[in-house]
Amino acid sequence: IQPFFDEIDYELATPMLKIKELTDGGKTGSHSEAWPVGLSTGEIYFSVTTDIMKMRTGYTNMACGQVKAVHVKFGFKDNKIYVAKEFPKRSCPFKTVLAHEEKHKAVDRALVEEYTEKAHKMYEAAAKKIGMMRAGSPVAIDDNINSVLNDTTNKLSSEIEAEHSHRQKEIDSPEEYQRVTDSCDGRTMEIVQQRLKIMEATHPGITKVNEYR
Numbered sequence: 001i002q003p004f005f006d007e008i009d010y011e012l013a014t015p016m017l018k019i020k021e022l023t024d025g026g027k028t029g030s031h032s033e034a035w036p037v038g039l040s041t042g043e044i045y046f047s048v049t050t051d052i053m054k055m056r057t058g059y060t061n062m063a064c065g066q067v068k069a070v071h072v073k074f075g076f077k078d079n080k081i082y083v084a085k086e087f088p089k090r091s092c093p094f095k096t097v098l099a100h101e102e103k104h105k106a107v108d109r110a111l112v113e114e115y116t117e118k119a120h121k122m123y124e125a126a127a128k129k130i131g132m133m134r135a136g137s138p139v140a141i142d143d144n145i146n147s148v149l150n151d152t153t154n155k156l157s158s159e160i161e162a163e164h165s166h167r168q169k170e171i172d173s174p175e176e177y178q179r180v181t182d183s184c185d186g187r188t189m190e191i192v193q194q195r196l197k198i199m200e201a202t203h204p205g206i207t208k209v210n211e212y213r
Helices: 016-024 092-130 138-171 173-203
Strands: 001-003 009-011 038-056 061-084 133-135
Touching: 001 009, 001 092, 009 092, 016 133, 016 173, 038 138, 061 092, 061 138, 092 138, 092 173
Parallel strands: 001 061, 009 061
Antiparallel strands: 038 061, 061 133
């Protein structure tokens, strides 16, 4: 098992309007906020290759095969954090939004760490379940073994994605949004409201706020 987590790329020059466009466009792996002030993105990635040992017996047409090794690379790629450029760097509102987005990426890191051992056990169990497989040809051996391992990959990735979604929603609780709203003596939301008014004046209807996720 080879876990990985791409280094986070910080995008600090993107305006609120562009962040909203990325959010509304369903950018891959994105996690959006109720206001277009920040965005965290990243994509869960799985790569599985299998070494299969095969042989054909001399007294039958059947082929035999078993798993020799399974190589799994999984983690998060294309990690990015956006903080709207309307927040001056090193200001309290900037630090507040950045800290919130860092919480989302911390969840991703934790998932990689937690599922490394679980992934090892799941693929090990799958290989033992396969055991020594017999089929009419070496190609059939490959297909049958890979089918079992693909099922394992699908089960594991679905479980990680479900847990990922659950934990991200926990971060974006009403209490957390209220904390951000009240942060920096109200200056964070003052900047947001000023910018939203400008956005609404130039793009009527664009500032419609998304529901909490």
